[in-house]
Amino acid sequence: MPNTNTQIPSTCWECSTHCGSLLTVEHERVVDIKPNSYHPSSRGAFCVKGIKALTEQTYHPNRLLHPLKRDGERGSGSWKRIPWTEALDIIVDQFLKIREKYGGHALVGAVSNAHFSRGVSVALLMRAFGSPNWMMNQDLCGGCRGISDKVTGLSINNGEDLDKTKCALIVGRNPAAADPAQWLALKRAKKTGAKIIVIDPVRTATAKISDLWLQPKPGTDSALAMAIINWLITNQRYDKKFVESWTFGFNSLAKRAANYSIQRVSEITGVSGDDIRKAAELYANGPSCFVSGHGIDAFTSGVQTFRAFHCLVAISGNLDLPGGNRRVKKPSGFTNYIEVLHKS
Ligand code: SF4
Incomplete structure (x- = not known):
């Protein structure tokens, strides 16, 4: 690391x-963090977590940097x-004892996010x-989003193309x-004339800038998705070509959605x-x-609610369309953490 007063472009992982x-x-310590307005994705956006977290936590005097073993009665604080090496030996010995007594299935790992490398490391362990x-x-x-994204085959996580959209349908989210x-x-999109629909029981800052705010009873969003699907199908406003070429089970979806008339919803x-x-x-x-x-x-029913909205994305022809929901595309040769698990 450089010694004095160097500015380094980086990425916040909070x-x-x-x-x-x-x-x-400065002197091998991060002393300040600012947004990078030249970053191609965030373009200068940043939040207080990004500004405070690294400097306050990384150098906090109470941060645990070495293994500590209890030295006395539980609760004594000693x-x-x-x-x-000793810490790792203790952990492995305990794992082996449990495996010997109860079998390997008695062990379970827990991580806070599969998205980061620790997720796959714990699974491999x-x-x-x-x-x-x-x-x-x-x-x-x-998680519900991720599962629905996979089972519907969309792969659209983080693929919102707001810069080219004409309409943002925002559900259960307050980007503000x-x-x-x-x-x-979103504010750039609004300036260029895009319409914003917010579905949220709460009048959030995002709802305040919307063109249409729907305030459903909590937990009823999936019924709204089904009503919109039903409206698209009955009014012939869905993407027939896409449905014929790329979807499976459209007739079942149409039959199910027919139960969700606007009046009932x-x-x-x-x-x-x-x-x-x-x-x-x-x-x-x-x-x-x-x-x-x-x-x-x-x-409750998060996966099924996402499935309804993901079906809406698909049959409306907004999948991988500029201004719609783009599919994840990886550079060739790139492997993500989950694929490491599948392959190993
Ligand atoms: S939104 Fe905040 S916490 Fe998240 S990456 Fe940006 S600066 Fe970091």
């Missing part, structure tokens, strides 16, 4: 937005520092001990608080029929971009 940052480094058990917190953080880069993109959700119809029309006049958040993930 959340999956991955904003571009500029680090000021610990002694031990070498890494468990495998080494003969256990397939691996837990993560994704049921509260993008959750994602500064997306919030800037108005009763389920508490949203007026006029507003549901307006939302369907605006979305049909795309290209439209589905923007989603933890409001869906963190409620």
